[in-house]
């Protein structure tokens with residue numbers, strides 16, 4: 181009996197050693213900061229990042245209410261240590277040492293508004309937060325969620341350029357929710373298992389600038405032109421569908437937190453050297469004549485490893501691509517102009 185106890189205890193010692201190696205060795209320490217962590221997106225995103233075993237330190241920053249969110253999420257028995265930071269004076273500490281900063285700070289839409297109607301408030305918020313990132317964690321990857329993404333990403337790039345630390349490989353507009361929606365809507369119409377579906381979504385993140393490429397969707401399905409037109413429109417209007425359903429109580433938060441957590445996980449995998457991590461994102465790009473564009477991106481140890489080209493487009497998608505360019509161009513220019521005022 182004594183012997184079997186010894187065997188058991190040496191087996192459990194081995195297991196705990198393995199566990200320790202896992203937490204200190206093979207999985208690197210990664211600090212993730214969420215700016216706007218007490219908001220509609222921020223809270224469920226904090227929860228999902230707390231569940232991610234790739235995160236060792238989770239920093240929750242907001243101008244209000246972060247102590248409660250951090251205390252709540254911090255009781256979950258997963259790897260990361262959670263700290264809440266509230267107010268401008270604590271932003272430096274929230275950011276120091278961050279490998280990845282996710283920004284869902286800012287106001288959401290109400291019915292009747294476009295994403296661009298958020299520009300006046302959110303542009304200033306993003307500008308201040310990016311100035312702090314440039315100062316306190318210049319090497320971090322930045323996942324921009326705050327709308328209008330088509331403009332807030334160029335704003336961030338300009339702020340980083342002014343600070344002399346811009347690295348185009350490290351700045352991402354999060355367009356994953358467009359991909360999530362395109363997959364869901366396509367699976368419904370094509371009658372295929374949603375978990376197997378892949379659909380690239382290119383362009384930007386507002387109305388017609390969102391261009392799902394259903395011609396490249398897998399598994400392939402033989403959908404009529406009318407169905408493809410309707411699927412495209414529903415994907416482009418997905419945000420508005422939620423804004424209207426919430427009737428003044430904000431925009432997508434839960435599906436956005438899911439999408440944001442998926443994209444952050446892909447970024448962390450890339451940082452950790454996992455090969456072949458490919459996601460769509462709105463990044464600095466040369467795949468079209470526009471300086472920022474969403475397309476498939478290969479993620480690696482330095483962020484963007486490769487911006488993949490668009491692949492073959494149907495005639496309908498080619499038209500959509502040309503149609504989106506003027507709006508996307510003017511949203512980019514608006515952001516650049518604002519940052520340089």
Ligand SMILES: NC(=O)C1=CN([C@@H]2O[C@H](COP(=O)(O)OP(=O)(O)OC[C@H]3O[C@@H](n4cnc5c(N)ncnc54)[C@H](O)[C@@H]3O)[C@@H](O)[C@H]2O)C=CC1
Pocket residue numbers: 215216217218219220221222241242243244284285286287288289298302305308309324325326327328329354355356357358385430431432433436
């Ligand atoms: N990229 C995308 O696909 C999506 C983007 N969004 C955008 O995400 C943003 C946030 O949406 P919600 O979470 O629903 O809004 P929300 O109003 O519920 O939360 C925003 C949070 O940001 C905080 N905040 C405001 N100023 C801040 C500052 N200077 N520093 C730190 N935090 C600050 C607020 O205190 C609040 O807790 C909106 O701009 C919305 O349009 C929403 C859905 C999808």
Ligand SMILES: O=C([O-])CC(=O)C(=O)O
Pocket residue numbers: 288289295327357418419420422423431432
């Ligand atoms: O529609 C909005 O305002 C929020 C958003 O970006 C989305 O849900 O795609």
